[in-house]
Amino acid sequence: MTEGIAPVLSVRNLSYSYENGKVISFPDFEVSENDPLLITGNSGTGKTTLLHLLSGLLMIQKGEIIISGSELKSLSQKKLDKFRGRNIGLVFQQPKFIGALSVLENVLTAQYFGGGNVDSKRALSLLAKLGIEDKADKQTRHLSGGERQRLAIARALAAKPKILLADEPTSSLDDVNADIVYNLLAEESKENGANLIVVSHDQRLKANFENTVNL
């Protein structure tokens, strides 16, 4: 890998046609090392579709997405799963977890499926940094809304991904909490060596990003 020259992520000529025949074309963009990106757009502009394409949950029909030198389109389903586990951490709008597992076990599961080492020390230190280490052995349903957000971030970073993809992380929050969550995302992604990409229609976030793409 030629670091500093090759972008972490580059999107070219990407478009997606839905089952109902509707086609969405996405603008080209690139993300380089330590360069957080905000992807904005109103409902119906294909934000979630782009997010799923970027994380390999949807198969690319046309165009290309290159992450750290790998073209997603050329990967088999199985390799794509592995690639996603290793390289991409996802934070969803509604933080949800595996109900059968404790807080710590949810983080460990992300490490396990991420293909890295199951490292409970690292998992615990992540929880500690996010201020929820005392909940490590609790069931996730006993967490408050804020704690769930934090756990979702810890889980997304558990397997040391190159990219942290966050889907509408702040839209349902008030100004104070939106700020807290954004700061957590920005700090933790930086500290863990992950490039932050936020997909959101939340206009408040715009001030925080130099690099933005509008759909």
Next chain:
Amino acid sequence: MNIFKLSFKNLLASPLRSLLTLIILSMGVALASLLILVGGALDDSFKKNIRGIDMVVGAKGSPLQLILSSVYQIDNPTGNIDLAEARKLAKNPQIKETIELSYGDSYKGRRIVGTSHNYVELYNGSLNSGQLWEKPFEAVLGADVALEFDLKIDDSFYSSHGIDGMGHDHEDHPFIVVGILEKSGSVLDKLILTTPESIWEVHGNHAEGDSAQSQEITAMLVKFRNKMGIMTLPRVVNQQTSMQAALPSIEVNRLFELFGLAISTLQIVAFVIMGLGAISVFVSMITALRDRAYEMAMMRSMGASRGQIFGMIILEATLLGFAGTTIGVLLSHAGIAFLNKYANEQFGINIAIWQLTPIEWYLVLATILLCIFAAIIPAIKTARLDVSKVLSSYEN
């Protein structure tokens, strides 16, 4: 964290559903295993005791009763036959060997049989201590009888009339224990053996002049010289004498047809229950697919492959199957432990409870495979979930 732990945690997370499946599975396995063990042991016990006996001659009556009373010592005798007539029959050239049995008395419910030493040989019995009976009122005890009543050599006891232990005692003639047999697993274990004269004398049937003419016995076990005897002799006896001839193999088969019907009915029930268990596994996994679709999609988004998701569901079913069969086998063997005491008394059945028979291993394996099979379709469906669709359907 690994797939095994995830499967296990998932099962624990829905305890009621898992418990229901476990109960159904274990009941099916317990019933099937119980039937296999008891059926096999009955078969064994009945076949073992007719070894070497081709025909039984006794008083007219039910042939099954004659066989049950003379061979297995579990029914009342059909009556007595004239010893002279029996001995006349024994001279038939087709007959190789006969053993005369006189019974009808008992000691505390254990039957006293007057016979010759050949009866012990028939079942390959051997002495544990003492010697075989020679004179009237010398008694040799079966292993279980000696143990049960704590009788030793030179101890004495009185017999009582009838075989149920409820008759009046014969108090004039004490029996003396002269020998105790080794346990043989045959009918010998539960008998008290003595000379035929002891039985006659107890009943005041003093045969003056010692002529066999006036004496009676209860039954005679017959071994043929060749298999041709089976074709002709029973008919000859039944038509031309006042005695009855019965073939143990035929009567036992008839008995097993009756048993067999009950056992097959229960077997069907067992298989239906096991089928329900499999359906329960299927339903459990299908509902899990519905309830946990989002969790599965989430695991995929974390990098889990389809194979891992498939494996996780199959592993859950395997764990259920494994736990179900383990509990089922434990239940059936606990049942056997109870039954051993009762059935041993009745039919001479004694089943080892601390080991699995080969058929039981097959049962265990088949049940686990059945569970896996029931989970395959739900597992494939879960593995093929459209992750993007599931995730976005929950987002909005």
